[in-house]
Amino acid sequence: MSQPLRLGIAGLGTVGVGLIELLNGQAELLTTRVGRPLVVTAVSARSQRDRGVDLSAMAWCADPAELASRDDVDLVVELMGGEGDPAKSLCQAALAAGKSVVTANKALLALHGTELARIAEANGAILGYEAAVAGAIPIVKAVREGLAGNGFRRLAGILNGTCNYILTQMQSTGRDFAEVLAEAQALGYAEADPSFDVDGIDAAHKLAILTTLAYGTETDFDAIHIEGIRDVEALDIAFAAELGFRIKLLAIAAATEHGIEQRVHPCMVQADTPIAYVDGAFNAVETQTDYADRSVFEGRGAGAHPTASAVVADIVDIARGRDGMTYSVPVTALKPLSPAPMDRHEGPYYVRLEVYDQPGVIADISAILRDESISIESLLQRGRATDANGSVPVVLITHEVGEAAMLRALARIGDLDSVRDRPRMIRIEYL
Numbered sequence: 001m002s003q004p005l006r007l008g009i010a011g012l013g014t015v016g017v018g019l020i021e022l023l024n025g026q027a028e029l030l031t032t033r034v035g036r037p038l039v040v041t042a043v044s045a046r047s048q049r050d051r052g053v054d055l056s057a058m059a060w061c062a063d064p065a066e067l068a069s070r071d072d073v074d075l076v077v078e079l080m081g082g083e084g085d086p087a088k089s090l091c092q093a094a095l096a097a098g099k100s101v102v103t104a105n106k107a108l109l110a111l112h113g114t115e116l117a118r119i120a121e122a123n124g125a126i127l128g129y130e131a132a133v134a135g136a137i138p139i140v141k142a143v144r145e146g147l148a149g150n151g152f153r154r155l156a157g158i159l160n161g162t163c164n165y166i167l168t169q170m171q172s173t174g175r176d177f178a179e180v181l182a183e184a185q186a187l188g189y190a191e192a193d194p195s196f197d198v199d200g201i202d203a204a205h206k207l208a209i210l211t212t213l214a215y216g217t218e219t220d221f222d223a224i225h226i227e228g229i230r231d232v233e234a235l236d237i238a239f240a241a242e243l244g245f246r247i248k249l250l251a252i253a254a255a256t257e258h259g260i261e262q263r264v265h266p267c268m269v270q271a272d273t274p275i276a277y278v279d280g281a282f283n284a285v286e287t288q289t290d291y292a293d294r295s296v297f298e299g300r301g302a303g304a305h306p307t308a309s310a311v312v313a314d315i316v317d318i319a320r321g322r323d324g325m326t327y328s329v330p331v332t333a334l335k336p337l338s339p340a341p342m343d344r345h346e347g348p349y350y351v352r353l354e355v356y357d358q359p360g361v362i363a364d365i366s367a368i369l370r371d372e373s374i375s376i377e378s379l380l381q382r383g384r385a386t387d388a389n390g391s392v393p394v395v396l397i398t399h400e401v402g403e404a405a406m407l408r409a410l411a412r413i414g415d416l417d418s419v420r421d422r423p424r425m426i427r428i429e430y431l
């Protein structure tokens, strides 16, 4: 039996503890699969409290940076999180010392991935980050290796379980966002500060990484158009169902004639498409490629053991001697990303207006849409206002239209005296 691969783990939160449990529970299986034992020799965390796992055989490092220079650590596992230090400096130091790093840190990869990959590849080290995107789903491996023979037309994913859980609950109970969020927080499904999740930042971090893998472009988080789910109302979910759609927060990267689109926003997807069936905290990614056509991947996007499973996948790959490429091309071959501006986006739209139930209202709205060359596919009005000053919802589905024209039309429609409240718009994505 060869020498053990010695691991140093920084961060003993949910995932760190889950990783130790997995390494213990699967020790025999992993040793057989890898050809040598995987042994945790050192750990670092904020406090030495009891976490329900035995750490007695592991050296304790008060400063995580120590893991980069210890002689008894061959590979550093970074599970502290956060885009900056200490996670960033630990990864930089370990990679510069030629030690491979496995991390679940999507913010770090989204903002500094290209820089870390350069250090890794210049020093013969490997940077593994399967756990940073969609938890247990082996999507990094699928895009980098399984689909290596393909060009990507589009990649669309449910990359945030908290948002998918909230939207699923809104769908099944008819309740509004705020109420479902409060309940999710009380149950521990959503963070006390939910903004990274519900405002789309977390999904955007993961999308930035997938874009680099799919298109061989430098990671460009700032080029992502990001909208979260706070504006999605129960009424929109009900209309979506009536029209044969579901509302999902999608993260999408697509090759267009204007460049590469990267966007995160609520989408209407057809109710019979695979992603529409992905409910609760699950994640899913659909790839559209030129030779393999459509592939769909689904699984648990978070949680101690699913995330630990992805961390271990990278450790096993590295222990078996995987190649040193961080992405699907060497880091030196990455091209700058040429972003498609969001106002050049084209697609169909769902629009909901709250209008006063008076003659001529639809004619005014139609005139504005005509001025912007926006063609309506269908129009729906439900019910009648109970008095002359009452309002009713009107829903429009458009044919394919440019985002800039759509936004201009919505601004003018919102200014009409006959329209109460701000128009609501959700982009339709045919998958």
Ligand code: HSE
Pocket: 159, 160, 161, 162, 163, 197, 202, 301, 302
């Ligand atoms: N908070 C994320 C989610 C999991 O809700 O999916 C970690 O990225």
